[in-house]
Every structure is written in C-alpha cells, then in structure tokens.
Amino acid sequence: MAPRTEAERTYQREWHRKWRARNDENMDVVVGPPCRKCGSLKRMRNGQGKTRCAECHARKNREAYQANPALVLAKNRAWRERRRLIDRARGIVYRYTRHARTMYKNAQARARAQGVPFTITEADLVIPERCPVLGIVLRRGDRVTLPCSPSLDKIRPELGYVPGNVIVMSHLANTIKRDADSKTVRRVADWMEAQGL
Numbered sequence: 001m002a003p004r005t006e007a008e009r010t011y012q013r014e015w016h017r018k019w020r021a022r023n024d025e026n027m028d029v030v031v032g033p034p035c036r037k038c039g040s041l042k043r044m045r046n047g048q049g050k051t052r053c054a055e056c057h058a059r060k061n062r063e064a065y066q067a068n069p070a071l072v073l074a075k076n077r078a079w080r081e082r083r084r085l086i087d088r089a090r091g092i093v094y095r096y097t098r099h100a101r102t103m104y105k106n107a108q109a110r111a112r113a114q115g116v117p118f119t120i121t122e123a124d125l126v127i128p129e130r131c132p133v134l135g136i137v138l139r140r141g142d143r144v145t146l147p148c149s150p151s152l153d154k155i156r157p158e159l160g161y162v163p164g165n166v167i168v169m170s171h172l173a174n175t176i177k178r179d180a181d182s183k184t185v186r187r188v189a190d191w192m193e194a195q196g197l
C-alpha cells in the first residue's frame, strides 16, 4: 500500500529501518558468483540482484530512472497491476481451500462487531459432512450462499463464540433457528402447516 498520510509515511519509514537493521548481516553474506559489473562478492538480499551486487543493482535502477522516468514509472505501474491480479487470485484460492479458516476469521469479525465473546480456536470449528439438524449434505456454493452451505451457529447466541457453544450446520437450518427458541419455531411451523405449506 502506498502511504497516503504523513503518519503512514513515518510508520513505513520506521518499519523499513527496522527491517534493514534486522537484515543488515544478510547484505554482506558472500554467496553465489561475483557481481558481473564490479566483481564484488557482496550480494543483494534473497532473490534480488542475480547478476549484480547490491550497489550495482541500485545504480542501474537509478540510471534507468534518470534516463527515462516515464518508462520506469509505467513499468512499475504495470507490475503493481500484475501483482494485484496475482494477490486477488491467491485470495480466492485461499478462501476456497481453507474454508474452515475463512469461516473462523469471518466469525471473529462478526463477534467483534456484535461485541460477543470469541474464545474458540480453529480446532473448535469442525465442518461435518452432513447438517446435524436437517441431515442434508453440506456443500459450499460458488460465490453464493446456498441452503446447504456450512454455517457456524452459536447454540445459545448470547453466550457468543465460546468452546462448546458453536456448531456447524446448514445455512437453511441456521436461518430458521436464528435466535428463536424451540417454542417459537414450532409455532411458526404450526402456522405454516395451517397454510398448507
């Protein structure tokens, strides 16, 4: 993220200063072949400056910018755009492959917003094969919530997300339950029956 305010800029400068302090020794570690330009064995940090030393790498970048600032800025912009797409794709993969984790993080955000306790760990969040209420197979929708989507329920809503008070059920069962008690749901069912539903 590019800094927007002076406070952000200060924070970022401080962060980089600390990072450099932590990694200073890595800068002087001699690994790989000598720099092609000056023969120095001082290498760049991991993954950078494959053929040049840190100083020559920085000088090359500086000279390229001085020769044609617009081109360098355009290249940087293109790289940021590519990076954004890569990050977005990674996010999608992450959300789909680590469903329990996503569910956990979403619940954590909800708990914070609602001001209810949140003391569960990811281990408390078990996604069963079938809904424990309706017996239907739990299956995630593709970017949409389905009746059979797994949904994290607080058994007693007022207690919040605490171990023993959470269970994964179908979205359908969870929306019928919400924070109603059994009497209320039964009355709704009775009314529906009277309507022939």
Ligand SMILES: [Zn+2]
Binding pocket: 035, 036, 037, 038, 039, 040, 052, 053, 054, 055, 056, 057
């Ligand atoms: Zn060099």
